[in-house]
Amino acid sequence: MMQWSLRITAYADRLLQGLDTIEWSDSLKEIQKNWIGRSEGATIFFKIKDHDLALEVFTTRPDTIFGSTFMVIAPEHEWTEKITTPEYSEKVKAYTIAASNRTERERMTEVKTVSGQFTGAYCDHPFTGNPIPVYVADYVLAGYGTGAIMAVPAHDSRDYAFAKHFGLPIVEVVAGGNIEEGSYDAKTGTLINSDFINDMQVNAAITTVIQQLEDKGIGSKRINFRLRDAIFSRQRYWGEPFPVYYKDGMPYMMDESKLPLELPEVDKYLPTESGEPPLARANNWQTEEGYPIETNTMPGFAGSSAYFLRYMDPKNDKELVSREAIEYWQDVDLYIGGAEHATGHLIYARFWNKFLYDIGVSVKEEPFKKLINQGMIQGRSSFVYRVKGTSKFVSYNLRKDYETMPIHVDVNIVHNDILDTDAFKKWNPEYKDAEFVLEEGKYICGWEVEKMSKSFHNVVNPDDLIQRYGADTLRLYEMFLGPLEYAKPWDTNGIEGVFRFMKKLWRLYHTNNNAFEVSEEKASPAELKALHKTIKKISEDIEKFSFNTAVSQFMICVNELTDLKCNKREILSPLATVVSSFAPHIAEELWQQLGNKESIVSAPFPQWKEEYIADAMDMYPVSFNGKTRFKIEMPAGSTKEEVEAAVLKADEAQKWLEGKAPKKVIVVPKKIVNVVI
């Protein structure tokens, strides 16, 4: 079947290099790096005896060429049949057929089993001229490299296993391993048994061999990628149609003036009787001139690869995006999403954007400047243990006495791991006659952390929490749980703390009788410090997406202001603004109470002033031989010498000095003092 493909491989190198310019997680970059799979090596031609052909192989280790004792080609290799000698023809045919009948799954599970077949053919070693037998084996993949390899059993574990199995010679060419025990695959060591590259190190040998191959015209340096071109056609109805028509069997692009090309009406969204895609059912699926239009449609990633550009200018009916819009918006500042798209959408979108950049549509090479993998909130599943073949359920700690089957049970009928047995009977008609073996009068459930999913019956509905604590508390609590990237099981222990904070915040603006009351008095330095410290920390934490520490700073601030009994507008008004991006509802309410007519969303985020935060005194922890012993306060801006003198004079220092003179005193300004004795 003829298919459209996107030549993503043409961008392989740039997709790889671009990773260095974007702020994505290491793991995601690593997945893409492996997927692209760049490997540097050489392509080498081995002349086949009695044929006018040369077998091309790809290798990352041209330095080991003198250790090559056999060749292997993939069963699907185009020359398999051609080079096989009549003597081996039957066997090779049988092997090839057997290999092609094995499913992907079988090939994967049988990774460790060695199989192959000699073809009867030989190659000439390009340097020694020695004959090298050619085998066919399915551990060589047709789709990677050239579908043929030069096998170096001494330095490749797969070739080693193959050689051992078929009793082929193993020649060590890089010193450093023990080839009696296994192959030595490391890319370091000194070359031996290798003619003109003897005594060289691996890297030098690689360069030298490539040079020789190029001089002799039988090979060259080559970079190979694991990345494959992406099949871009689908034989279904729903998808963007290709603006392509056929004239004399040749495809032509439709003129831009004829776009957009819209899906035609069809009687059924099914293939035709002759197996053509659904679009072939349409009447008049042809150009004005009568040329037939392509009947395949595009896959889902056609749209998902560029929608972010379209969002910049969604109503434009002339082009994807206007120059003006793209120059304004440029790229996506922040993409929050899952790692599961690493080798699909996230790589296609990068590729499309690079292509659009090349033709002058996009203005940035990379579409997503920063990407954060939000951690998954997992579920905590509960289990009951059914005694096999009965409707009897046994409590968690007694399950060992029976032969049981764990069954997921709805977490909403389990409280503190204790099952509500009545609710369980009603939960599923299948269990209406359930009997229970209890421990201490209770049915205890087992538990496990799993993905939150309906099929595991561990889904919790936030509505109940919102009912009890409000949406702001839930929102704040989710942030407070830990770093954005962390996966963690959903656990409501701790939500009380956030709820208490909300109530404390409210109380700052209200009297004991819950009447709104703020003072117009001037703020004290301590109050200003509490506020400005908070504005600073929140500003920084937002930039770092460190929301858990931001919430904790709000708590600190509210605790401090409560201790200071502060209810001054000068403090509480900016505080509400800072809080509003975290707990919007309560902040808006307080904002209105403060007498503002406009919504808090239009209030500018306050700027902190360093002068309010700066201390008049610096606190120095003083340690002796690295152990903190006491603290000393020094006026801000004291010199190292002043700090040192003050420390040595301090009463507490005498105890630790024991009358001896210190060997050394280290003073780190604004940080610490360490006395070495």
Place this chain on the structure above:
RNA sequence: GCCCGGAUGGUGGAAUUGGUAGACACCCAGGACUUAAAAUCCUGUGUCCAUUGCGGACGUGCGGGUUCAAGUCCCGCUCCGGGUACCA
């Protein structure tokens, strides 16, 4: 197997460039207020020793190292999570 993350109190977690480990919370214990409860507030809370007052030792998965100083850097392990798999 290979690659990438991670391991800090009973728990979730904090700790800019190496510079007071355990911020902020939860839990737990004790106390105040109350007829009572809820709510609120106060005190304690890494471990061990001492506890009459002070205080002291140990401590960031394990074993080494660098440094005046290591949760943070280096070397060697263990365990957990994720990715990937005959890629030559």
